[in-house]
Amino acid sequence: MSDAKIIDGKAFAQNVRKRVAKQVEELKHYENLTPGLAVVLVGEDPASQVYVRNKVKQTEECGMKSLEYRRDPDISEQELLTLVQSLNENPEVHGILVQLPLPKHISEEKVIEAIAPEKDVDGFHVINTGLLATGSKDAMVPCTPLGCLMMLKDYFGGSLSGKRAVVVGRSNIVGKPMGALLLNESCTVTTVHSRTVDIEEECRRADILVAAVGRAKMIKADWVKPGAAVIDVGINRIETPDGKTKLVGDVDFDEVVEVAGAITPVPGGVGPMTIACLLANTVTAACRQNKIDEPKVD
């Protein structure tokens, strides 16, 4: 029998959205300001469509303005850059999200760097990456790592100071910013990856283990220190014996739940928090662009 706390990301995200909705209400009432989020979707990847639909729905539920821009996969890089430029200049738009991945003929880097840093609610622009790395409060923080941090701080009662954190994966959108955030919280941070020697041993030292590699069920029970907090960022679609597909994380949940102190499930863990943090970032961006005191995020 396990006694791990299963962190309910869905319920947590709902709370965050409630808070965001209240902030939006106040901005509308006192400042005559409606935060606006523009989502750009290129092509017809079915998974991307689902995320975008959820984002649009939740943006509207929070009282914000949602603008959606769907473009054919054969759009030229220049046309996409021109669209981003027009959103940069649109005062109704406070946040811009260009859904990744983009078609191969378009440079993701160029498109991300074309977004005005103060509207970059994904936190992917090098300006925001640099602000995060230097510990500046002015950074727009990437949504997935921010959601993970909020759940961790809640579980540990506010402070992560001195904890050993191991981040599995070194992507620009999750692994690296997650490491930076945890370091800013005074964790002792190790990032491990495909070339790490004795990766299990490194993981076993973790008080906080964040898995963000994109390999189904890679983290096994004997990789985890008893009582550790395990955050599963992975979203892997696998085929079940009966020919259907299901979502699983990078953590072997059924095994790890027996040793961990806390664990996030997939689905219902980090995913919903990612969207909630996107909405929170949009409110933050709208406040900054209008020189209004911003709400505290965590």
Ligand SMILES: Nc1nc(=O)c2c([nH]1)NC[C@@H]1CN(c3ccc(C(=O)N[C@@H](CCC(=O)O)C(=O)O)cc3)C=[N+]21
């Ligand atoms: N510029 C950009 N920013 C992103 O943040 C971004 C992106 N591109 N491209 C795609 C990935 C993926 N992503 C997810 C967000 C929420 C869930 C989510 O809510 N998942 C649900 C389940 C969804 C389902 O059942 O399919 C859950 O985990 O419970 C999943 C995936 C954001 N991404």
